[in-house]
Amino acid sequence: MRTLTGIQPSGTLHIGNYFGAMRPAIDAQARGECFYFIADYHSMTSLFDPAERRKNTLGVALDWLACGLDPKHSVFWRQSDVSEVAELMWLLGTLTPMGLLERAHSYKDKTAKGISPNFGLFAYPVLMAADILLYDTHRVPVGRDQKQHLEMTRDIAIKFNQTYGETFVVPESEIRDDIAVIPGLDGQKMSKSYGNTIDIFGEEKATRKKIMGIVMDSRTPAEPKPDADKNLAIQLLRLVAPADVATDFENRLRVGGLGYGDLKKALFEHYWNYFAAARARRAELAANLDHVEALLREGADRARAVARVVLKRARQASGLE
Numbered sequence: 001m002r003t004l005t006g007i008q009p010s011g012t013l014h015i016g017n018y019f020g021a022m023r024p025a026i027d028a029q030a031r032g033e034c035f036y037f038i039a040d041y042h043s044m045t046s047l048f049d050p051a052e053r054r055k056n057t058l059g060v061a062l063d064w065l066a067c068g069l070d071p072k073h074s075v076f077w078r079q080s081d082v083s084e085v086a087e088l089m090w091l092l093g094t095l096t097p098m099g100l101l102e103r104a105h106s107y108k109d110k111t112a113k114g115i116s117p118n119f120g121l122f123a124y125p126v127l128m129a130a131d132i133l134l135y136d137t138h139r140v141p142v143g144r145d146q147k148q149h150l151e152m153t154r155d156i157a158i159k160f161n162q163t164y165g166e167t168f169v170v171p172e173s174e175i176r177d178d179i180a181v182i183p184g185l186d187g188q189k190m191s192k193s194y195g196n197t198i199d200i201f202g203e204e205k206a207t208r209k210k211i212m213g214i215v216m217d218s219r220t221p222a223e224p225k226p227d228a229d230k231n232l233a234i235q236l237l238r239l240v241a242p243a244d245v246a247t248d249f250e251n252r253l254r255v256g257g258l259g260y261g262d263l264k265k266a267l268f269e270h271y272w273n274y275f276a277a278a279r280a281r282r283a284e285l286a287a288n289l290d291h292v293e294a295l296l297r298e299g300a301d302r303a304r305a306v307a308r309v310v311l312k313r314a315r316q317a318s319g320l321e
């Protein structure tokens with residue numbers, strides 16, 4: 001049973017990304033074989049600054065390693081280091097109906113926003129199918145926004161198998177609907193596009209200021225607050241503090257006597273401690289980038305060993321060999 005997922009090299013990660021995507025992926029390592037890669041080829045469809053791409057790719061590698069991705073146990077690599085995926089994309093592309101790609105929500109959303117599409121953006125789901133099929137993947141954990149891309153991958157695999165004979169494992173998606181949406185500083189979904197994030201590795205002073213700036217209502221500290229469980233700071237505290245500590249704060253808020261300032265101070269302290277070990281690991285890794293580079297290359301070697309076998313199977317099935 002192989003689990004695989006692609007991670008976008010999209011800059012600074014926030015605690016919504018952490019609790020919604022990273023934590024579940026890191027926990028999955030205990031349950032079986034995991035293949036995780038940084039989707040740097042995909043980033044080329046919308047980012048055209050090479051220095052920025054390098055920086056983001058490295059940043060994401062540091063973030064994931066610091067947060068507990070274990071490169072001994074899991075296979076962790078940079079997508080473009082296994083360029084076999086680009087060849088498989090061609091093979092799959094020749095069996096992908098234009099209509100299928102024209103119906104892709106993410107493509108339609110982007111063009112509707114006025115982004116002038118390049119071929120890469122249009123072909124994005126075919127590259128994604130190649131990512132998945134190249135490694136005989138069984139399970140692909142993704143957010144709901146990727147569901148349609150997974151369905152396309154299945155369609156493309158089935159079409160290839162029908163045309164050229166059984167070649168690819170047809171993967172199952174694992175949509176993470178059970179994971180709560182982490183609220184941001186303004187109470188909406190935390191998202192980098194809303195500017196309401198708490199970064200995982202944010203700078204101390206700036207993050208303290210952000211958290212102390214969360215807007216609350218005007219009730220006095222003494223007033224009981226029967227809706228304490230809905231309080232944003234309590235909800236965030238639940239993520240980063242031990243359960244009994246969070247419950248204690250919630251109870252104090254409910255009965256009255258706890259000021260919002262003290263609650264926010266506690267939230268900051270717990271957030272800061274929660275990520276302390278990861279922060280130290282990240283600093284260590286950042287001071288030893290050759291080591292990080294070596295880990296990614298080793299990961300690519302392990303990924304390529306699988307990729308070669310599967311690509312050969314596809315080349316033989318389709319009559320290239």
Ligand code: ADP
Pocket residue numbers: 008010016017018019020021142143144179180181182183189190191192193
């Ligand atoms: P953003 O909304 O900040 O652009 P992305 O869309 O890049 O975040 O999300 C990357 C991953 O993190 C996805 O799997 C997504 O489901 C998860 N994620 C992002 N924001 C949240 C959130 N507020 N709560 C839970 N999961 C989230």
Ligand code: TRP
Pocket residue numbers: 004005006007008039042127128131132140141142146
């Ligand atoms: N498109 C995915 C996203 O935006 C990233 C991705 C690329 C991916 N290739 C993949 C996810 C293969 C799962 C499997 O999040």
